[in-house]
Amino acid sequence: MDVVVKRQEPPSVPALGTLLVDVLQDRVGEFRGEWFGLWYLRPVTGGTEWTVVPGSTRPVTPEQRLRAETARRNARSRGELL
Template sequence: MTAQDVPEVGTVVVDTRSDQLGEVMGAEGPYVQLRPLGGGIEWDVPPRALREATTSDELRAKVREVNASRRWAG
């Protein structure tokens, strides 16, 4: 993605720098703000470091979330 290709708010994308999925919350200056899918603190990403999430990306993130919650369910 380029600076002109800022995704719409609500789009699920991958931060290619960290391989983390996030939901687009907006854009400020040269950055796009992402929020983790399960909620949490937003982070800034340059648009060139984003790609649209695939179905398998989203499934992988959901599996990670379920596995993490089971570890802490005790």
């Protein structure tokens, strides 16, 4: 019996600023770039970037996008560093 293994292609690199969910940490971040196969995400309200494996991300839902945009605007209105 032959077993066929389907190889998955790595996800394409998203545009800078794209909101993604890190499914391992259940955390929304803004895509900041790629380096040696790892993606860098940054919290939408500012802060330290973290790395993710591209396969452990997914696009945000409309609800998550609204929450992230609201959090960003609220942080900006408070004068927090972004």
